[in-house]
Amino acid sequence: MPAAPWDIVAVCGGDEVKFGVKKLEERVKGCKDWMRELGVSSETTIVAVPDPFGEDANRKSGIVGSGGAALNAVLHVAEMLSSRMSSGNIIPSVFHQSRVAVLLCGASESITGSLLGKAFSPLPLGPPETMTTGGITNAELLLLSLSRMVDSAPAVWVCSTDWLIHTPGGFASPFSADRLGDVTALAFIGPESVAHNHGIYKIASDNTITDILYKPGNNTPHDVAFNGQVLVVAPIVRFSPKSAECFLSLYVKVPFDACTYYGSDSSSVPGRLNLFLDVLMSLTTKGKIDYVSKSDSTTQDKRWSCLPLQARQTLVRTFSGLTLKAAIPSFPPMFWAYPQTAKQWCISVLSLINAVRTDSRIYEEGSQQPNKLVFRSDISPTAIIGNHTILHSCEVGHGAVIQDGCYLYHQTIIAGEKVESGTFRGYADVLDKNTSYHNELKWVEELNCQIDLNQIRTVLTNGENINVTPALERLSRCTVVKIEKVLSTLDEILLDVPLAKVGRVLHITADYLAACAYGKGGLRSGPARNSKWLPAIKAMQRWDKSHEGKSVWVKELAKERKNWLETPELLIRAARHYEGAAAVITAICVDSASTFIEYTEAEKPVMNEWITCTSPARIDLSGGWTDTPPVSYETGGRVVNIAIAVGGEQPLKASARLIPELILKLRTDTGISITCSTLESLADFNTPQAPAAILKAAFIALNIVCLTSDQSLEDQLRRFGGGIEVKTSSTLPVGSGLGGSSILGGVLLKAIGLACSRDYDLNSLVHAVLRLEQLLTSGGGWQDQVGGFYPNMKCCSSAASLPLKVETTQIHVRPGFLRTLSSHMLLVYTGRARLARNLLQGVLRRWAARLPEVVSTVEDLRANGEKLIKAIEDEDIPLIGESIKTYWEQKKLVAGCGVEPLVVATALREWDEHIHGSTLGGAGGGGFMLLVTKKPNIAETLKKITFEGSADMSFYDMQIDEIGLNVTRGGNEV
Numbered sequence: 021m022p023a024a025p026w027d028i029v030a031v032c033g034g035d036e037v038k039f040g041v042k043k044l045e046e047r048v049k050g051c052k053d054w055m056r057e058l059g060v061s062s063e064t065t066i067v068a069v070p071d072p073f074g075e076d077a078n079r080k081s082g083i084v085g086s087g088g089a090a091l092n093a094v095l096h097v098a099e100m101l102s103s104r105m106s107s108g109n110i111i112p113s114v115f116h117q118s119r120v121a122v123l124l125c126g127a128s129e130s131i132t133g134s135l136l137g138k139a140f141s142p143l144p145l146g147p148p149e150t151m152t153t154g155g156i157t158n159a160e161l162l163l164l165s166l167s168r169m170v171d172s173a174p175a176v177w178v179c180s181t182d183w184l185i186h187t188p189g190g191f192a193s194p195f196s197a198d199r200l201g202d203v204t205a206l207a208f209i210g211p212e213s214v215a216h217n218h219g220i221y222k223i224a225s226d227n228t229i230t231d232i233l234y235k236p237g238n239n240t241p242h243d244v245a246f247n248g249q250v251l252v253v254a255p256i257v258r259f260s261p262k263s264a265e266c267f268l269s270l271y272v273k274v275p276f277d278a279c280t281y282y283g284s285d286s287s288s289v290p291g292r293l294n295l296f297l298d299v300l301m302s303l304t305t306k307g308k309i310d311y312v313s314k315s316d317s318t319t320q321d322k323r324w325s326c327l328p329l330q331a332r333q334t335l336v337r338t339f340s341g342l343t344l345k346a347a348i349p350s351f352p353p354m355f356w357a358y359p360q361t362a363k364q365w366c367i368s369v370l371s372l373i374n375a376v377r378t379d380s381r382i383y384e385e386g387s388q389q390p391n392k393l394v395f396r397s398d399i400s401p402t403a404i405i406g407n408h409t410i411l412h413s414c415e416v417g418h419g420a421v422i423q424d425g426c427y428l429y430h431q432t433i434i435a436g437e438k439v440e441s442g443t444f445r446g447y448a449d450v451l452d453k454n455t456s457y458h459n460e461l462k463w464v465e466e467l468n469c470q471i472d473l474n475q476i477r478t479v480l481t482n483g484e485n486i487n488v489t490p491a492l493e494r495l496s497r498c499t500v501v502k503i504e505k506v507l508s509t510l511d512e513i514l515l516d517v518p519l520a521k522v523g524r525v526l527h528i529t530a531d532y533l534a535a536c537a538y539g540k541g542g543l544r545s546g547p548a549r550n551s552k553w554l555p556a557i558k559a560m561q562r563w564d565k566s567h568e569g570k571s572v573w574v575k576e577l578a579k580e581r582k583n584w585l586e587t588p589e590l591l592i593r594a595a596r597h598y599e600g601a602a603a604v605i606t607a608i609c610v611d612s613a614s615t616f617i618e619y620t621e622a623e624k625p626v627m628n629e630w631i632t633c634t635s636p637a638r639i640d641l642s643g644g645w646t647d648t649p650p651v652s653y654e655t656g657g658r659v660v661n662i663a664i665a666v667g668g669e670q671p672l673k674a675s676a677r678l679i680p681e682l683i684l685k686l687r688t689d690t691g692i693s694i695t696c697s698t699l700e701s702l703a704d705f706n707t708p709q710a711p712a713a714i715l716k717a718a719f720i721a722l723n724i725v726c727l728t729s730d731q732s733l734e735d736q737l738r739r740f741g742g743g744i745e746v747k748t749s750s751t752l753p754v755g756s757g758l759g760g761s762s763i764l765g766g767v768l769l770k771a772i773g774l775a776c777s778r779d780y781d782l783n784s785l786v787h788a789v790l791r792l793e794q795l796l797t798s799g800g801g802w803q804d805q806v807g808g809f810y811p812n813m814k815c816c817s818s819a820a821s822l823p824l825k826v827e828t829t830q831i832h833v834r835p836g837f838l839r840t841l842s843s844h845m846l847l848v849y850t851g852r853a854r855l856a857r858n859l860l861q862g863v864l865r866r867w868a869a870r871l872p873e874v875v876s877t878v879e880d881l882r883a884n885g886e887k888l889i890k891a892i893e894d895e896d897i898p899l900i901g902e903s904i905k906t907y908w909e910q911k912k913l914v915a916g917c918g919v920e921p922l923v924v925a926t927a928l929r930e931w932d933e934h935i936h937g938s939t940l941g942g943a944g945g946g947g948f949m950l951l952v953t954k955k956p957n958i959a960e961t962l963k964k965i966t967f968e969g970s971a972d973m974s975f976y977d978m979q980i981d982e983i984g985l986n987v988t989r990g991g992n993e994v
Contacts, residue, residue: 033125040140087293088279099543108862139181180255194347201345206254219253285547302335303344496535527868530598541588548600607794612823622779636981637758638807647801661807676771689749757947759804811984843956851972852946901936901952908939919944923969
């Protein structure tokens with residue numbers, strides 16, 4: 021018996037896995053003892069994870085590769101586990117408390133002849149209670165083998181169902197605790213001939229895997245083979261919680277994000293990732309050197325590992341410091357086979373049940389031997405087929421007797437009629453179609469639903485701060501009012517409300533779609549750029565704000581929506597796209613800030629001379645989230661923050677220069693270098709993951725370039741006397757929480773403007789960055805750029821109205837107190853980059869729903885700012901710390917759980933006696949933490965306090981910046 025049941029079993033593949041998962045769920049109900057032996061109980065969640073691009077008929081199934089499929093499954097599982105913890109965002113540490121099995125199913129075209137593929141083709145094995153439904157499946161056989169290997173420790177096990185594997189009773193698990201690495205791969209001992217068609221491992225004396233060789237054939241090195249045997253790459257890999265967390269982090273890194281359904285819903289080109297030759301290779305001793313040192317693939321077969329050099333380097337960095345070991349079974353031996361043809365499949369199945377192999381051409385009259393494989397044969401009408409015989413591609417004459425337990429595979433014909441491949445029962449209809457409610461109860465339910473719909477209409481039309489979530493949940497459970505009726509009512513409301521209220525109605529529609537998923541289908545937050553929704557989104561972007569124009573895109577949304585109502589997964593993804601539509605409306609509202617973007621004519625730049633703009637970072641002290649649209653223009657925003665130098669320098673920099681060629685040259689400090697000579701080369705500006713997207717969007721935000729113009733890029737640039745070359749750099753880590761991306765956008769706009777003889781003042785730049793971020797579809801508020809552009813401490817605000825206008829007031833503080841306060845402030849990098857990629861979506865969703873705790877907290881955020889300003893003016897450091905501590909608690913209430921990593925909570929407990937207060941920068945979830953200390957300059961004291969995770973933390977020199985955005989000219993190189 022297994023040590024403990026699985027928390028989640030995720031089955032990945034094409035559409036066939038949905039049917040396979042249904043069969044496993046039936047087994048849990050009907051064959052409890054058998055499934056318990058497999059580690060599957062009624063508490064286990066069995067989930068189908070479709071190929072991320074599988075729903076598109078124009079894309080080949082399995083295009084993302086084994087590693088991509090595993091990453092997509094791990095992402096799905098992380099979302100499910102995080103959702104169980106009531107988080108709207110992924111909590112990377114969820115694998116530290118969970119046991120997860122990921123079953124990878126190959127392409128739906130199967131050598132078994134069954135549409136269900138290798139994973140769910142029936143096998144003539146199993147306990148009696150399974151035989152009535154065709155015996156067990158290969159997926160069950162694999163789970164049985166896993167149950168005899170695993171312990172009760174949390175881990176993620178990734179396994180391929182393309183193999184046949186069986187572990188006998190009394191099996192000694194090779195995955196004992198003393199043999200485990202951070203990642204542990206099963207390895208079979210096999211003959212050297214296997215190397216001709218398969219991968220093999222090279223290991224050190226402690227079982228550390230030093231290299232992976234793919235189909236080396238006769239070139240197998242002598243130090244890999246021993247006594248004619250090699251270590252065969254097997255289909256089971258164990259990820260410890262730490263390594264699973266690292267693996268999960270790939271979903272936010274280019275190009276691996278395109279291997280997941282995030283890529284599909286972002287209209288990305290599918291990526292490909294191989295579990296063994298990419299992921300495991302990056303963990304090997306040799307791979308860490310050779311894998312990233314060659315510009316081309318390190319394998320002989322380029323189909324399997326075709327990642328560019330930069331992607332391979334990302335893999336090595338991601339798994340840096342982790343170990344990879346081999347788990348080698350000893351005794352008793354395991355049965356394993358990797359059948360790649362129909363005949364090999366049948367022979368492997370017979371070998372598995374110790375059957376005699378045969379390949380008859382004619383099955384003679386009167387034959388009734390059991391346990392035979394009959395392959396491509398004509399069977400006499402008077403023949404008797406013995407028990408447990410496998411018929412593959414046979415034609416059985418009328419009158420032949422087929423005894424119990426026979427298996428019919430792949431186009432077997434009986435009496436002239438083709439028989440469905442495999443023994444598979446249909447599913448009974450569990451609904452009682454004759455059940456009906458008394459008319460009175462039905463009338464009451466209809467009345468209650470209509471009351472809920474009327475309440476929703478009133479709240480949304482009047483813009484009231486009332487939470488309609490309970491009404492939406494009641495409507496989702498209503499049995500007499502169909503989902504289409506509720507959705508059409510919401511469409512009617514959408515047509516009736518003015519622009520400023522449209523976004524909330526779209527959010528509420530998304531909430532209702534998600535409610536109809538009944539807590540299933542994954543996290544609410546995620547990408548929303550699936551190509552099927554783009555016609556509706558483009559209609560919104562072209563909207564002229566007329567009622568007729570609104571009617572067009574409302575109908576387009578409804579037309580596509582009807583295709584996404586079938587399953588919880590589709591409902592959740594439809595909800596995301598309605599939130600994406602709400603983001604388009606927000607962008608239209610924010611674009612009203614363009615009214616306040618002005619420039620003056622600047623001196624014409626010297627050809628080839630660099631103009632460099634730098635800016636400090638910012639740390640927010642109160643009011644964050646109130647600056648975020650639509651909150652900032654629906655209820656008004658008020659933020660207090662400070663500009664800070666990090667490590668003694670301004671960390672954000674952009675340089676631009678005028679060049680003779682009428683082109684755009686775009687460079688970043690991450691190694692991206694792009695030359696744009698046509699308008700088409702700028703078209704992906706609104707895809708944040710696209711190379712140099714922010715640089716492309718900057719030219720459009722300033723109207724330097726217009727993509728819809730009849731003029732070519734060359735003609736548009738000629739107005740400015742030449743082309744433009746730009747370069748950006750940042751010394752802040754990704755996900756720092758210090759406003760880096762917004763501030764970098766601002767210095768970029770400033771540099772480009774000056775290179776085009778335009779000088780934008782700070783107020784114009786603040787509003788221009790708002791427009792830039794909406795073009796990028798990354799959203800965001802205005803406090804980051806205000807915090808970086810303006811020096812020292814300041815209070816910034818916006819009114820509850822459109823057009824959106826930001827006003828900034830400096831908080832006057834004695835220079836002596838600024839230095840004193842700086843000595844009481846410490847900037848600590850938590851060692852955790854912010855993985856909450858969709859944190860903003862979650863906050864906007866909670867605000868649109870007008871959850872009472874969010875509405876009251878937004879009011880408290882503004883009030884706390886007044887308290888903080890008074891403390892600053894009174895030079896009261898303890899009260900400043902207390903206000904910042906309150907602010908952090910408020911930010912956690914707005915954003916929900918998951919924004920305070922475990923290591924941060926631990927650190928704050930350990931440091932409590934030394935600090936007045938603290939906050940994570942920006943939204944939270946990772947990045948930098950600001951401490952207000954009771955004594956000045958105590959970094960060394962805190963460094964001596966150790967706890968789990970403290971080694972990953974680092975202390976940075978921080979000073980309150982008194983310069984703000986800075987411009988320098990000169991030089992031909994940057």
